Amino acid sequence: MGSTQSPPAAAVVSAPCLRRTFGSVIDDANFRWLFLGNLMQFGSMQMQLVVRGWLVFHITGSFAALGTMSLANAIPGVIFAPIGGVIADRAPKKVVIQVAQGYNVLNAAVLSLLAAGAFGLHIEFWHLFLSSFLQGGVNSIMMPSRQSMISDLVPRDRLMNAIGTNSSGQTFMQLVGPGIAGFMIAAWSPSVVFAVMAAMYAIAVSFTVRLPTKPQYAFAQSADGMAAASARASNGKRGRGGLGDLLDGMRYVATDPTIRMLVLVNFMIVVVAMPYTMLLPGFVKEVLHKGAFEQGMLQSVQGIGAIVGSVLVASAAAKRRGRMMITWGTLLGGSIVLFALSRNFYITLPIMVLIGAAQAGRMAIGQVLIQSYSAEEFRGRVQSVWFMQFSLVQFGTFAVSILAEFIGPQLAIGGLAALLVIAMTMVTLLVPRMRALE
Numbered sequence: 001m002g003s004t005q006s007p008p009a010a011a012v013v014s015a016p017c018l019r020r021t022f023g024s025v026i027d028d029a030n031f032r033w034l035f036l037g038n039l040m041q042f043g044s045m046q047m048q049l050v051v052r053g054w055l056v057f058h059i060t061g062s063f064a065a066l067g068t069m070s071l072a073n074a075i076p077g078v079i080f081a082p083i084g085g086v087i088a089d090r091a092p093k094k095v096v097i098q099v100a101q102g103y104n105v106l107n108a109a110v111l112s113l114l115a116a117g118a119f120g121l122h123i124e125f126w127h128l129f130l131s132s133f134l135q136g137g138v139n140s141i142m143m144p145s146r147q148s149m150i151s152d153l154v155p156r157d158r159l160m161n162a163i164g165t166n167s168s169g170q171t172f173m174q175l176v177g178p179g180i181a182g183f184m185i186a187a188w189s190p191s192v193v194f195a196v197m198a199a200m201y202a203i204a205v206s207f208t209v210r211l212p213t214k215p216q217y218a219f220a221q222s223a224d225g226m227a228a229a230s231a232r233a234s235n236g237k238r239g240r241g242g243l244g245d246l247l248d249g250m251r252y253v254a255t256d257p258t259i260r261m262l263v264l265v266n267f268m269i270v271v272v273a274m275p276y277t278m279l280l281p282g283f284v285k286e287v288l289h290k291g292a293f294e295q296g297m298l299q300s301v302q303g304i305g306a307i308v309g310s311v312l313v314a315s316a317a318a319k320r321r322g323r324m325m326i327t328w329g330t331l332l333g334g335s336i337v338l339f340a341l342s343r344n345f346y347i348t349l350p351i352m353v354l355i356g357a358a359q360a361g362r363m364a365i366g367q368v369l370i371q372s373y374s375a376e377e378f379r380g381r382v383q384s385v386w387f388m389q390f391s392l393v394q395f396g397t398f399a400v401s402i403l404a405e406f407i408g409p410q411l412a413i414g415g416l417a418a419l420l421v422i423a424m425t426m427v428t429l430l431v432p433r434m435r436a437l438e
Helices: 009-027 029-060 063-090 093-115 125-153 156-187 190-208 223-234 242-255 257-273 275-286 292-315 321-341 345-373 376-386 389-407 409-430 432-436
Strands: none
Touching: 029 063, 029 093, 029 125, 029 156, 029 190, 029 275, 029 292, 063 093, 063 125, 063 242, 063 275, 063 376, 063 389, 093 125, 093 190, 125 156, 125 345, 156 190, 156 292, 156 345, 242 257, 242 376, 257 321, 257 345, 257 376, 257 389, 257 409, 257 432, 275 292, 275 321, 275 389, 275 409, 292 345, 321 345, 321 409, 321 432, 345 376, 389 409, 409 432
């Protein structure tokens, strides 16, 4: 009589664990296409941070020039992000994403030709400035659609998993993208990096085209959101379109106490903590005395930590998420203080792992909270305000870059990060609503 063998214990344990962490990708085909498209786009964006920053500092040798490049990306973001939110709530998100990705293909291809010296032209600072300005506007319009579309493709009980998984993909590309870009700059040229970026954006379009045009799920509004919607309906303010929709969205963010608190806390973390990213090329050269390859390594090991942070959020239970966001913010500030104090490349490497984990964890849990607590009809516009963080951090970078010219990058970056630790302590003590968020 034959005996039946039980599957190995490891297999029994690993399958449920795998599904708990990556269930949205495994079970939801539509989310899988969005995830793969985002993966290509995230990879291109991470490679762009290395190659554009390296070129700017190579051409100018100035921290202020790096800050000016950030400003070029920030201004259109502030202008167009709210418009992107209205579009996300009114137009097919799939179409918005495809158009933006198509522009990014063209943008990277043109920069590749300029960096290669095609047609007798050579890349200059103003080429990079103009490219950053235009791309900042396009991505600001697209980003609310790209992020809020997650809520259209997965059921509510998988939202936290889907956002965490999406963040894991972003941070995986943060792991491999910068290292690949740094290697290609050192081995070949910046032109090759831009060409690979263009190809990745094109692949992203091929994935996005498979997405459905209409939402597959609609989330029920919170009690606050239902009350607000009822009040707007009774006042005849629903469906005004254009400027009216934009103003309604801004009013909702300003008057809903939970959304307002989340946005303000997130903005504080971003503006104070994140300028180090754009100043990294100069920091690597002037403080650590290294080059493009080592810059790519630092950003890659940061991605290792980011994967850990994203997976932790994707696997976490849906409770005490407000406290989780405060914890990630505090860890981020403390890690950047250590980064600013280090003058040794090999000491900086493990510090970047901590920064990556805290940054990814903060971004993922913040996304979960803002989508969970937003009213359905305003989710796209709330996302547009939320993603203004990427523009605000550029303004912060510009200010810190000017400060770095006078007092040095270590003191400028580390001083702001220390303020973040103090601020997170104050939020813990003085904002009970934040601590109470589940």
